[in-house]
Amino acid sequence: xxxxxxxxxxxxxxxxxxxxxxxxxxxxxxxxxxxxxxxxxxxxxxxxxxxxxxxxxxxxxxxxxxxxxxxxxxxxxxxxxxxxxxxxxxxxxxxxxxxxxxxxxxxxxxxxxxxxxxxxxxxxxxxxxxxxxxxxxxxxxxxxxxxxxxxxxxxxxxxxxxxxxxxxxxxxxxxxxxxxxxxxxxxxxxxxxxxxxxxxxxxxxxxxxxxxxxxxxxxxxxxxxxxxxxxxxxxxxxxxxxxxxxxxxxxxxxxxxxxx
Numbered sequence: 001x002x003x004x005x006x007x008x009x010x011x012x013x014x015x016x017x018x019x020x021x022x023x024x025x026x027x028x029x030x031x032x033x034x035x036x037x038x039x040x041x042x043x044x045x046x047x048x049x050x051x052x053x054x055x056x057x058x059x060x061x062x063x064x065x066x067x068x069x070x071x072x073x074x075x076x077x078x079x080x081x082x083x084x085x086x087x088x089x090x091x092x093x094x095x096x097x098x099x100x101x102x103x104x105x106x107x108x109x110x111x112x113x114x115x116x117x118x119x120x121x122x123x124x125x126x127x128x129x130x131x132x133x134x135x136x137x138x139x140x141x142x143x144x145x146x147x148x149x150x151x152x153x154x155x156x157x158x159x160x161x162x163x164x165x166x167x168x169x170x171x172x173x174x175x176x177x178x179x180x181x182x183x184x185x186x187x188x189x190x191x192x193x194x195x196x197x198x199x200x201x202x203x204x205x206x207x208x209x210x211x212x213x214x215x216x217x218x219x220x221x222x223x224x225x226x227x228x229x230x231x232x233x234x235x236x237x238x239x240x241x242x243x244x245x246x247x248x249x250x251x252x253x254x255x256x257x258x259x260x
Contacts, residue, residue, distance in 0.1 A: 020046060024054045025063070025077065034072045090223060090254075094123035097253045101125065101227075105246065110226050111214065111254070114152040117143050117168050122223065144168050144184050145177045147191075147199035147209035148224035153184070154192030155213060155221035161188060176201045196244045206231050210243045214251040225251040 027035060027043035035043070041051035055071050058064035063077045094111045101109045102125040110124040118140040143149030143164075153161060165181040178184045191197035191211075200208040211226040225247050229239060 020044070020050060021054050021057070024051060024058065025073065028073050034070045036069050037071065040071060090122055094254050095125065096257070097250055098123060098125040101246070101250050105227075105243075107227050107229060107243075109247075109250070110148070110228075111223050112141075112148045112152075112226060113223050114143065114149075115140070117164070119143055119146055119148045119152060119224070141203060142169070142171060142173070144170055144179075145173050145199065145203040146226075147197040147211035148226040150184075150187045150191040150197035150199060151211040151213050151224040152221070153188035154190075154197070156188070161185065173203055174201055174205050178202060195248065196240075198240060200236055201231070208234070208236060208239055210239060210247060212244065212247045212251050215255045217256060222255075225254065 023044040023046065024040060027040045032039075032043070037048060037052055037055060040046070040055060041048045044051060046054070055064060055066070058073075059066055059071075062074060064071055064073050090111065090113075098109045098111070101107070108125060110121050112119040112121045114120075119142075121139045121141075141149070143153060153164065156164065165185065168181070168184065170179045170181075170184075171177070172179050178187060187197065187199075196210065196212045198208065198210050203209065208229045208231055209226055210229065211224045213221050214223040214225050216222050227243055227247060229243070234242070
């Protein structure tokens with residue numbers, strides 16, 4: 001049998017059979033979604049007999065399926081990862097996925113929560129570019145002038161939203177900033193109905209914010225996921241189709257990692 005590289009020997013705290021089962025799961029991946037028994041054995045450095053036992057154990061437990069001679073993992077295997085992620089806080093979970101967004105799309109992405117009349121960034125990724133504004137975790141921005149604020153307000157019950165309107169200072173930051181309660185109420189309810197919000201140049205000229213709600217696995221609205229885009233790079237009409245679906249997928253990934 002080919003030995004698995006790096007397996008410690010002689011320790012009663014190390015379960016080699018378990019390690020080999022992990023090796024079988026790791027044999028699958030991008031470009032290797034479906035494998036024969038011999039392919040799994042080769043990629044996991046196992047004998048065919050050992051790979052066969054482990055594969056059929058995974059099939060019995062619902063983590064893999066077999067069609068003819070070909071094995072593949074099932075979505076149930078994600079529960080293993082979610083068991084880990086669900087033990088983490090929003091601050092710990094979010095960066096795992098925010099970095100992927102930044103690498104894929106080349107734009108900053110943040111997660112923010114509502115605190116009185118501000119949104120507060122609790123997690124963010126940063127891109128080094130002269131066309132992106134610097135955002136730091138803990139930074140506060142006014143709710144009424146941000147797409148994240150509109151999304152978070154959209155999740156409030158009617159009474160709480162009405163109460164917010166009496167507290168909001170409605171400072172005018174640009175000529176496009178919402179400065180009166182009826183317009184902000186409409187923006188919040190539109191964000192709720194659409195499942196996203198776009199706030200173009202309301203906080204800063206030349207900058208367009210796009211935000212979507214982030215819900216935990218129980219469906220509770222816990223935060224907003226936002227990207228801030230420079231209008232020198234994008235046409236306003238293209239921003240929604242380009243970024244809303246990707247942000248929604250990102251929010252779902254992060255939310256699935258949060259505890260119920």
